[in-house]
Amino acid sequence: MTNVRALKGRDYITLMDYTTDEIKYLLNLSRDLKSRYYQGERYNDILRGRTLLMIFEKPSTRTRVSLDAAATQLGMHVIYSNPQELQLGRGETIADTARVVDRFVDAIAARVYKHESLIEMAKYAVVPVINALSDKEHPLQALADALTLWEVRSRLEGLRIAFVGDGDNNIAHSLMIIGAKLGWEVRIISPRKYWPTKFAELLTEDTRRTGANIMISDNTEDVRGVDAVYTDVWVSMGMETEAEERKKVFRSYQVNAELMRKAGPQAVFMHCLPAHRGEEVTDDVIDGPQSVVWDQAENRLHTAKAVLISLLA
Structure with missing residues (x-):
């Protein structure tokens, strides 16, 4: 070590x-x-x-x-x-x-x-x-995410994480990296225009070495069976001019009660914060029993x- x-x-x-x-x-x-x-x-x-x-x-x-x-x-x-x-x-x-x-x-x-x-x-x-x-x-956030998952799942290996929303942003990238390093299955669920295909290619050596899997999909059904559902704001800082377009494109990728039911009762909800409540996540999810966002922040x-x-x- x-x-x-x-x-x-x-x-x-x-x-x-x-x-x-x-x-x-x-x-x-x-x-x-x-x-x-x-x-x-x-x-x-x-x-x-x-x-x-x-x-x-x-x-x-x-x-x-x-x-x-x-x-x-x-x-x-x-x-x-x-x-x-x-x-x-x-x-x-x-x-x-x-x-x-x-x-x-x-x-x-x-x-x-x-x-x-x-x-x-x-x-x-x-x-x-x-x-x-x-x-x-955002590697500082990724480290805190991994610690949170370790605490709630009592293991670091073999985790399955679904990131829902803008799959080509800094949080999704960092989640993919740490997942590739630790042998996770990371499912990026995002509209095709926002797929991180090129970024995922950079992780091929790590995924081969650790047995990790980076899956990219546009189907929210792919949240089924994961250990965690993760999302982030649809409009990151510096992208304000794209706000209206992004809100329309990502609307069907909102993390709400229905999506969490698909994921299953074992899935925790994660968000790097700040959250735009009512957009990428609903109040009942972020404030609900599956949410670990405050532990994640701490x-x-x-x-x-x-x-x-x-x-x-």
């Missing part, structure tokens, strides 16, 4: 760069940290004296608060900024910004519109760069701690 030293100094931009053992290590550490949290060990000084810079181009609740809280509970100092508060907002390049802040801080967490911005930042910064969401992936804290400790301790 991977140890913490193997991860020190790494970037956390995509889970494609992490092995199955490394992901399992992060999940085991997350679970241990959560257990300690509920035993009253919320604070320790393992990262005392370290500084985390958070640069967020997009609004955030869970990612911002969980990272800030995690870093604070580990003894770190957090600096939060948006590009308008930095010289990035006046035209300084990402490369120049990275070169400078790299000398001030111990890690950078960036929430960006374009995944390429993270790649550029990591190219010029020596300190770890953490993906706090991009248009392609797990962002414990997995964020695991990432920070592993990259910096």
Whole structure:
């Protein structure tokens, strides 16, 4: 099993760069940290004296608060900024910004519109760069999703997950990656226009190695028998001009009581949040007995701690 030293100094931009053992290590550490949290060990000084810079181009609740809280509970100092508060907002390049802040801080967490911005930042910064969401992936969320499923299913292997909605968004991509790494069956159920066919092809080597299966379908009947039904907003940040079209296209992919009945009583409901209630999910589902979205949200804290400790301790 991977140890913490193997991860020190790494970037956390995509889970494609992490092995199955490394992901399992992060999940085991997350679970241990959560257990300690509920035993009253919320604070320790393992990262005392370290500084985390958070640069967020997009609004955030869970990612911002969980990272800030995690870093604070580990003894770190957090600096939060948006590009308008930095010289990035006046035209300084990402490369120049990275070169400078790299000398001030111990890690950078960036929430960006374009995944390429993270790649550029990591190219010029020596300190770890953490993906706090991009248009392609959300690996912090995927780790919390996996921890949640482990808790409710008491296993990590052989899980069957149906993602319903926009199959080519960052959450679906990250779910496919971690599923491929851990040997899951991930069913992407989406209108054909939004199929992540090209992205799925990137995971062929992992699925072959772990026995995972990525299935892409436009039929909501394919939720039957899964361990979890997952959805996300139909209109992601930056896609507001497509809002009306997307609402029409995805209307029949709403996660409601009927769809959850198809999935079966064993299926939990998952959502990365925020939810647009009445669109991708109905109130009775997200507030119902099969919903684990609040545990899922809380797990962002414990997995964020695991990432920070592993990259910096």
